[in-house]
Amino acid sequence: MPSPLLSLVTAELSAPADPRAAAMARALAAKYPQAARAVLFYGSCLRERNLDGLMLDFYLIVSDYGAAYGKGWLARANRLIPPNVFPFEHDGLIAKYAVLSEADFARLCGPQADNVSVWARFAQPSRLLWTSDEQARAGVIAAVALAAPTLLSLARPMAKGEDVLALWRAGFTLTYNAELRAERKGRSLSIVDADPERYRGFGEAAVAQGLPPSPLDPLRHWRRLQRRGKWLSIVRLAKASFTYAGGIDYLAWKINRHAGTAIEIRPWQRRWPLLGALTLLPRLFLRGSIR
Template structure:
C-alpha cells in the first residue's frame, strides 16, 4: 500500500485524546491479558471536549475469540455474529466496546465485507490508544487504511455519470449509502455533517484513497480512476448490503440483550440523543430487554427515528 494513505492513517491514529479516554483503553486491555492486541477509540466523542456523561465507543481487537473469553458460547457468538458488545466503566467515564479478532477486523474493513458496519466507521477518524506491540499497531493501521478505499470504491459507480463531482460529494454520497445500510438513530443530514465538520481531512484522505484505488487498476488517459463495478453491479451490491445490514442490526440487538447489561437503556439514550426523541423505557422492558427492544422497532420506523 502506498505510504501516503498509510502515513495519514498512522498520523491520525496517533493524535492525542483526553487522558481519561487513554487510561480507559489501557484498563480495557488489561481485562483481556491473554488476548488484547489493540484498543481503538472512535465515534462522535472524538469531537467532544468534555466526556462527562457521554457514552464512549471503543473497539477491542483480540488475537482470537477463544483466548479472549472464558465462556465458549461468547467466543462462538463473536465468531458467528461479530462483534460482541459490552459496557465498561472506568475513572468516572462510561463506554461500550465491541470485540473483533485481528482477522475479522482486517476482513470487515475490506471491500469483500458482507456488511458496512466496520469500514463505514473506520473510514472516519479514530485513535489507537493501546497496542500490545508494534506488530499489533501495524496490523491495525493496515486494516484501517483499507476502510476509506472500500467506501469510495463502492460509491464511485453510484455517482451520476453526467456531471463531475468533488471528493467531498463522493464522501457524502458514500456515508449516506452506509447509513441506509444499517438501523441508524440519526437525524437527517447526519452523513453530510460528518464531512462538513472536517472537509480538509476528507479532502486529504479522499485523494489518498483514490490514489490507492488507482494504483490497483489502469488509470484512464485523463487520470480518471476506473470503477471496480458497473453502476448496475454497484446498485445490486448496495441493495445486498442494505438488506443484510438491517437484518444484522436486529440480530445484534437480540444478541446484545444477553451480553450487554442495561442495553435497552443505552438504545433509548442513543436514539434520543441523535434523533431528538424522548423515549422512556418501562420497567417491563428492562425485565425482558429483548422483547422490549423489539417492540420499539415499529414505533421508531414510523417516527423516522431509525432509518
C-alpha cells in the first residue's frame, strides 16, 4: 500500500491539465526521442485558464545528458550546473523548459540537495503530463514525493510554532531568500494562503510518515543554502545567455511582471546578453526589484 503522502502526490500529478499544455509536453518530449523520460508542468501558469501570452514552465526529465545532447558542452554544462534551460514554442504558446536527468531530479528533490531550486518548486503543485513508460512515471512520482518532506524538515527548526501551515510558510520564506527573486515581498506566504487545504493535507501526511532529520545547525545550513542559491542563480543566468535565445528579454519580462517594474532592454544588451544581464543585476538590487 502506498503511503498517504505518496497517494496525494500521485493524485495531484495525475490531475487534468490544460489540453494545450499537455500537447506542448508531448511535443517537447518528441524533441528528445532517445532521452526523454518525463515532462512536468509547474508554476503559476498551472492556475491560469487562458495560457495565451504567458510563459509556461516545464521540466524535461531525461535518461542521461549524453543521450539528450550527444557529446559536447551542453551535456557537460547540464552535468556541472544543472539544469540547462531552453525556450520552446508550440501551437501558439511559448515556454521555457529545464532539463534534468532522472538521477539529478531525484537527488535535487531530496534533503541531500545542495540548493533549494528543485525541491522548493516541486513541494508545490505540478502535473506529470507525459512519461515514456511506467518505470519513468513511478520514478518521477517517488522523487516529487521527497520534496514536501525536505522543505518541512528544513523549515521545522526555523518556524514559529508547530502548526503545519506555519512550517510551510517558514519554508517558502526561507527558500525565496535562497534565490534571486523578482516577486514582491510576501509572495512566499501567498503560496500557502492560496490553497491552505492542499498544504495542510500534504503537510500532515508528510509529518505522519516521518520527516527527514533536521540539520544539527539549521541557521548555518540555511545561510549556506542562501549563499549557494544566490551564486547559482547568477551562474545559471550566465549559462542561459548561451543556451537561451532572447534570455535577457525573458528576464526583463519576468521581473516586470512580478515586481511591477518597466525595464527596457537596449540593443547592445541583446547583442551581448551575458554582459547585459550582469550589468542589469546591480541596478535591480539597488531598486529592490530583485532580492
